[in-house]
Amino acid sequence: MNVTYGGTLPARSLGSHRLRSLLWGLVAFGAAGLLFSAPAVRAEDTLKIGVLTDESGPYADASGAGAILAAEMAAEDFGTRANGRKIEVVHADTQNKPDVALAIARRWFDRDNVSAVVDLPVTPVAYAVQQLAKQSNRTVMITASAASEFTSKNCSLVSTHWADDTHALAAGTAKRLMADGPADWFFITVDISFGAALQRDATQVIERAGGKVLGSTKHPPNNPDFASQLLQAQASGARYIGLASVGGDLVNLLKQAKEFGIGQDGKQSLIAFLVYITDIHSLGLQVSQGLTVTSGFYWDQSEAARTFAKRFFAKRQAMPTKDQAEIYAAVTHYLKAVDAAKTDEASAVNRQMREMPLDYFGTPASLRGDGRLLYDLGLYRVKSPSASKSPWDYYERIGTISRTDAFLDAAPGCTEQ
Template identity: 40%
Template sequence: MKFRYSSAAVLSAISVLFGAAHAQTGTAKISDGIVKIGVLTDINGPFMDNVGKGSIVATEIAVEEFGGKVLGMPIEVVTADHQNKADIASTKTREWLDRDKVDAVTELGNSAVALAAMKIAQEKGRMSIVTGAGAQRISNEDCSPNNVHWVYDSYALANVGTKSLVKKGFKTWYYVTADYAFGHSLENDGKRFIEDAGGKVVGSSRYPFPGNDFASYIVKANESKASAVAIATAGLDLQNAIKQGREFGLGTGGQASVAMLMSIMDVHGLGLKNAGGMMFAESFYWDYDNASRQFAEKFMKKMKRMPTALQAGQYSAIRTYLKAVEQAKTDDVTEVIKAMKRMSINDAFAKNGKLRDDGKMVHDMFLVKVKTPAESRKPWDYYSIEETVPGSEAFEGLAQSKCALVKK
């Protein structure tokens, strides 16, 4: 039996074979001929405003800026809701890495979710990019050679959010704290920095989480005569505590009212009448410079609001990841992370950024103060930056790290 082939068919087959060979064995080595990014986030839960759809959009903006391709190969973004459950995150991560050939799983805005996904990514030889979770252990005792930790951690938040204020003269502190692990961590870390800077915690009240009535705790805070009152909680509890605090005069008469974890969406939800004068640590502000404003403008067109620090950090991390793939000429995780560590990272989110051996991206952090209605000049004009803290001072040093990747 004789087989006949048209010249067009032969040329087409050669072209396909050549393209596949080029993706794998030529100057560029891209697995499966595609770079696939999986955004695993909280789409419908309590953190959806800080991450969620906005983090997906931030990823898409970074991909669009690359023209949808890297090294001539297409970039694809897939998404899923982890529902803030580590078991759901684990199942989806395994499915993505085994069946769908995802190269990097990212966002992971919940520390338990992040730790679960990181472990699987390392096991499968793929990359995890944590932008939405802040537990220090992510890049400390549970660090992974396949993981990067991008936006902030609890150490930097407590450090910048307290030490700078003690130096400004706020020497005595009172804590209103959510009575669960995260709240305790915020209080304990903050207390350490306050005392290191020469200040003192004169008292604290722990409320059952979640809570609705903060009146008795706020009265105790006012009675303490502390020069600063720290609210160690997040989300709707934080907003409710601030609103009720204003009714009792919290943060007036020269007293500082400090949020241990706050975002621009919390400020937007509260309004400047309630949030004005609040101080906290922040890692991004949309109106900081031309680069941040350009990204914010793109984000605003898609989301009709300004990005949070976590969403800006997601954009930065994906942009840097794609640049590293381009420089390494491969999506192999080891080579990509090597390329990322060689970079100086300055973009819409990061100022003076550098990826360390423990996988933590250190960068400048800000102490911000929320403007009053009279101080705000335009929509979303919410922050004044009181102090810029270099990354080397904001984040814990490598000498104190428990990460096994750090050479002592």
């Protein structure tokens, strides 16, 4: 019997078994045709970059949605493809918990074929993911967590550290201020490893320069009341009060210091080591004016920085923090390295990242063998309301901290793992 595919086949002209066989054959043939005519995109055809960040907690303004945007902008500006592969940015909220971050990163590496992770606020989170990436041979770019140990005792050849680290923030700032002559200090320090590192690094520089640390006091994270700590600092008579705190705690510290009149009589100065421009925006210039700030990025520091910042602002309605800017720089450099190395294999890409020249928003920078990004930092004073000419015009540059003063020397063995 002849079968015409364009007509209708009466059911009674074939036995039920033969009819079922014919129909299944046609279905299989059609499915095969669809597979050959429209091949699916394979996972290995996509280069995935994961932004592990704080999307809902105390660092969401400094990182969060702005961090994701910065990574997406880097991918778009690069051309959406690297080494012939489509670039995809994925993201997740760590909740600032190492176990949560580890579970996400493990799934990304083992199941979702994520090649690189960026951001990582909070030191324990960054350390956990850095160690997992080392075991999994994936790339990690730490742009938020500031501990200098990421390129010393915890260094890794598949990890790079882009953030202003604790040594640069504390020791670099203290050295620059102590250049005007020995002075006394008092520290208000958050009771976590980050705060201890800031105070330790600054103290070493202060004492070498002939200054003294008259005392210090600690506070727990998420502390609502700083009256006791501020009264101790005020009573010490120290010329500089070092605020080794961050995020919401630092904002509350500065607000309450204003209420106590600290730093307004010219006898004592508040020195904040890790400040984001979003903190200043939240405080307002009336409260934060006169504060000394150290930062590797400020949106108005160069023409290249202004160009990036204005584009970022158009999408976010806020100027980029230094963490968000560093994400843009890190992802851009990573994609260039993937293109040059012709692979996303972490060891090869990180070797290429260390060898390639790097433009850091209009100024030269370099990645050392241990993964430390080297650049000069700016020392700024927060403007008074009358000195600010426009929204987000917050900083006046008062000095430069050279990369040689800012960053520790490479630790032995950290470039030869």
